[in-house]
Amino acid sequence: MIDMEQGTIIKIISNQYTIDSCIGEVVAIPRGKLRKEDSPVVGDVVFFEKIDDAYRIHSILPRKNRLLRPAISNVDQALIVTSVKDPDYSCHLLNRLIFLVSLAHVKPVIVVTKMDLVDNKEEFEKEFDSYVQAGYEVFYSYPGHNDEQLKEHIDGKISVLCGQSGAGKSSLLNRLDPEFKLQTQEISKALGRGKHTTRHCQLHKVCNGWVADTPGFSSLDFTRLDTSHLDSLILDFQPFLNQCRFKDCIHVNEPDCAIKEAVHAKKINASIYQDYKQIKEEKK
Numbered sequence: 560m561i562d563m564e565q566g567t568i569i570k571i572i573s574n575q576y577t578i579d580s581c582i583g584e585v586v587a588i589p590r591g592k593l594r595k596e597d598s599p600v601v602g603d604v605v606f607f608e609k610i611d612d613a614y615r616i617h618s619i620l621p622r623k624n625r626l627l628r629p630a631i632s633n634v635d636q637a638l639i640v641t642s643v644k645d646p647d648y649s650c651h652l653l654n655r656l657i658f659l660v661s662l663a664h665v666k667p668v669i670v671v672t673k674m675d676l677v678d679n680k681e682e683f684e685k686e687f688d689s690y691v692q693a694g695y696e697v698f699y700s701y702p703g704h705n706d707e708q709l710k711e712h713i714d715g716k717i718s719v720l721c722g723q724s725g726a727g728k729s730s731l732l733n734r735l736d737p738e739f740k741l742q743t744q745e746i747s748k749a750l751g752r753g754k755h756t757t758r759h760c761q762l763h764k765v766c767n768g769w770v771a772d773t774p775g776f777s778s779l780d781f782t783r784l785d786t787s788h789l790d791s792l793i794l795d796f797q798p799f800l801n802q803c804r805f806k807d808c809i810h811v812n813e814p815d816c817a818i819k820e821a822v823h824a825k826k827i828n829a830s831i832y833q834d835y836k837q838i839k840e841e842k843k
């Protein structure tokens with residue numbers, strides 16, 4: 560395509576789309592056809608062109624995935640921010656967030672905060688090691704902790720944050736990149752307090768990657784989700800899939816179930832199975 564530039568949409572306010580590209584940040588509007596058929600969302604990689612001094616978004620490249628709330632595409636990972644204290648750690652909340660993120664075809668990454676506030680660190684490390692053993696990535700972060708590995712993990716990716724209010728999401732971003740605080744302060748000033756929760760969605764440059772400022776996965780409601788393939792998305796289950804007696808085993812009440820046997824043999828994190836089973840029972 561002649562004279563087309565490529566970039567990533569990093570901010571949408573009303574009908575103004577800010578694109579990060581190799582010619583810098585430009586503000587564009589989508590051409591009419593796009594507006595009607597498939598509005599661009601934050602995270603979209605787009606082709607755009609300059610027509611009479613104005614930038615127009617011509618087309619959207621195929622999306623890797625697409626979240627609805629917040630509306631973001633091409634999300635590489637969800638940072639599940641989990642505090643061990645204030646608020647207290649809940650494995651069930653963590654497990655449900657892992658399931659929700661996985662069902663959206665986004666990679667879950669566990670970020671444990673506030674380890675500086677507890678005395679029983681070894682107990683928590685043992686708990687989170689069981690997630691590492693299953694194949695989940697776990698990072699620790701708190702004031703004074705060396706966060707270089709987590710920073711590298713954010714570099715070049717699009718991340719969304721999730722986790723309970725008070726878990727330390729904002730603090731984490733401020734700690735990882737002091738630039739983030741400046742950006743959010745400017746936005747609050749420009750928009751007035753509280754307004755940027757509604758019609759505004761934005762990716763922030765943090766550690767050379769992009770992070771959404773609107774926390775995702777706030778609803779833990781599975782009732783309207785298709786969970787039929789949840790078993791294949793749970794990393795703990797993966798070594799034992801397709802070994803049950805019944806091909807369509809859902810691993811709840813069936814006999815000769817390889818997943819249930821692995822739970823009994825303590826080869827699967829018991830709480831992960833418990834939450835999986837509960838979701839399956841809620842569905843009935």
Ligand SMILES: Nc1nc2c(ncn2[C@@H]2O[C@H](COP(=O)(O)OP(=O)(O)O)[C@@H](O)[C@H]2O)c(=O)[nH]1
Binds near residue numbers: 674702723728731
């Ligand atoms: N000691 C300690 N306090 C933390 C840590 N992370 C966050 N906090 C505090 O926890 C409170 C809530 O943090 P905040 O980032 O606002 O949580 P958010 O609601 O998830 O954005 C604030 O008072 C933070 O200073 C941590 O790792 N250690």
Ligand SMILES: [Mg+2]
Binds near residue numbers: 729730
């Ligand atoms: Mg916050």
Ligand SMILES: [Zn+2]
Binds near residue numbers: 818
């Ligand atoms: Zn089974």
